Amino acid sequence: MTDQTIELLEQVNAARSSNSTLNILGGCSKRFLGREQTADAALDVSKHTGIVSYEPVELVLTARAGTRLLDIEAALAEQGQALAFDPPHFSEQATLGGTLACNQSGPARPWQGSVRDAVLGIRLINGRGEHLRFGGQVMKNVAGYDVSRAQAGAYGTLGVITEISLKVLPKPKATLTLVQTLDAASAIQAMNERAGKSQLLAGACWVDGALYLRLSGSPAVVAGAAKEWGGNELDDELSFWRSIREQQHSFFSSVENVWRFSIRSSATLWRQDAPWIIDWGGAQRWLRGEFDFATLEAEASDAKGQVSLFRGERRNDEVFATLSPGGKLLHQRLKKAFDPQGIFNPGRLYSWM
């Protein structure tokens, strides 16, 4: 547990005076995400660690951005609590800061919220070398713009996140996963219907011709609902959901590109013969293979959402969904508002930013 605020500020200020750029690093578990990293030097946040405060009764935890997810999850588990957004780690070194910057949440996201949803406040070093505090450590706070949540998906382009306060939740008393053989179209329908009726759902994924539904609640209630819902109880549900969350499932082991669609949950499946995983009750879908980005973008738009290249070699082109001209202008202006010299993570999000 170390506080490296002074060192981080010094490095940012050095970059400002030498007009150089910085590539913000945590545990390097998500280096494969986003565009190629081309900055002059690395800014290592992984030594800026430690849980600053944790009040289980308040359901609030504050940690430095370099704190490993594993360490946070262990501290929460001791109190019977957890990160509701169930984040992927991709490696043991994954940090809280990187998880927020890359907006990474796990299979329970549609029902238990995302990392962005859980964030209550942050501290941030902006491109002027100012260490700022936004939001707070309370559940509700509408003073000023929500700069904290705006970081989710910004990939560190607005500044260096140094500290994060989060809402945490009690661990569910029991979970259970039901599996049944089903074609993709029927699975999409089943997931959406179930999500429209039950408050017990905490995971809904279709892979390899089978639908997996995770229930969460008190033991008797979960067991009762399982009988009613039908399907077979999965023996080792933890490893199944881990394989989806961490992308260790065989679907992801190929060297082909993996595309991520974030779309309307009930969108009708297209490209029926292509390899898909349908997660988040239909709202997040993984597609594997070589495709033309523009073609996929048109398909995503028809499905009321977006597509980005999640895993792939081609990282010097754009990988994230194309913004509208107005959206692009706002991104350019916001970048300037936080980082006028363009110090942080140049080009990581978009080539022009």
Place this chain on the structure above:
Amino acid sequence: MNSHTSSLRNDLAKELHRFMSAGCVISDAETQRPYESDGLAIYAAMPLMVVLPETVEQVQNVMRLCHKRGVPVIARGAGTGLSAGAMPREDAVVLSLAKFQNVLDIDPQSRTARLQPGVRNLAISEAAAEYGLYYAPDPSSQIACTIGGNVAENSGGVHCLKYGLTVHNVLSVELVTVEGDLLSLGTEGLDSAGIDLMALITGSEGLLGIVTEVTVRLLPIPSSARLVMAAFDNVQAAGDAVGAVISDGIIPAGLEMMDSHAIIAAESFANAGYPTDADALLLCEVDGDSDEVQDQSVRVEQLFYSLGATVVRMSRNDEERALLWKGRKSAFPAVGRLSPDYYCMDGTIPRGQLSYVLTEMQRLSEEYGLRVANVFHAGDGNLHPLILFDASKPGETEKTEEFGGRILELCVKVGGCITGEHGVGVEKLRQMSVQFSREEIEQFHRVKAAFDPEGTLNPGKGVPVLKNCQEYRAIDAAASTS
């Protein structure tokens, strides 16, 4: 009014009439009067004019026209806001979204509703009910307030701890920029690439753009809900009981606390059966699957007894549940009956600080010679102190505001913030510099400038200008003339 204002008004009206019908452009004082304030009526001013566009294209045209002429624009929904966020100014056009009242589409499959901004909050749930769905955020003003205003304020309600705020329940918006361009932000997916612009827009108090369409997520109506009421003979014990429920792993749908002033007022108003000799009352609602609700409500009941509750009652049916809620939901007007005027504050605190904050507030109450009643969203730490005062007594309004300001500063001191759900508006500009440093406030101004470079969207609200105190003087002037 000076001749410049008058000729600007005439010119604008002429140009507006080219694309809007006469009844949708209001420029006479009498018809403008209802727009002079929002729900915080002590802040009032007359606008340059009021426009009520009927189409998105008209909104765009109004914005283009005002942008070209450098005229400020203040967006307004139902006007239920409690921080003077929609307070007019003499040089600004008030743009009312009142005509945009249509539920455009409900998709029961994907559980979303596409709405015009003037759709009332409660009307969303009413429209979704036939599909077994509802919209979760439920601010106290939900009968009247609109979804557009909810987005502007990031509205909460009594169910936030479990179901989140507006920011957690909105998927996308259509936004008309200050230049009059139409932008789509967010998608029907659960996230979008890039900077989270939806997070910036939600709670931005009309300073960044005009929301002309909103798509929200709907949830299944819980099959069962139960309310447990518990009375305590001291506030500390009630606070501990709240902590005990949460430590037990239960996330209640609603968890509300009232102090003795609020209990007495609410009971005499609603006859809900609250014990009027209690020092603190808790209302704890659990909802969900019926077996789960049964489990949890019994557990909550046991916890309350074991922590010294003097009375515990559990609702046996929906009528009883509604009656127990009625007292809480009518607490504001009920307290209002105790006094000619009341002023509703809105701070948040870490729950553990409740006892200290209430004691300090009592001390301040004696210092100012003004009574204060407290209702508290205990689950999420959002405190609503109601200061009782008489505006007809010289100086009492100013004293009340000062007292209110001290309460907000107290909230910041214990690690909380100056507004949980009502927004900064004009009312809390002063306290912004208690919660934020000069650099943080400057950063907010730069965010604003990214959306609105010339600063003509709802100017003088939300974020204080540091380099001078003109705004504070304007506030004082407005308050003393109302």
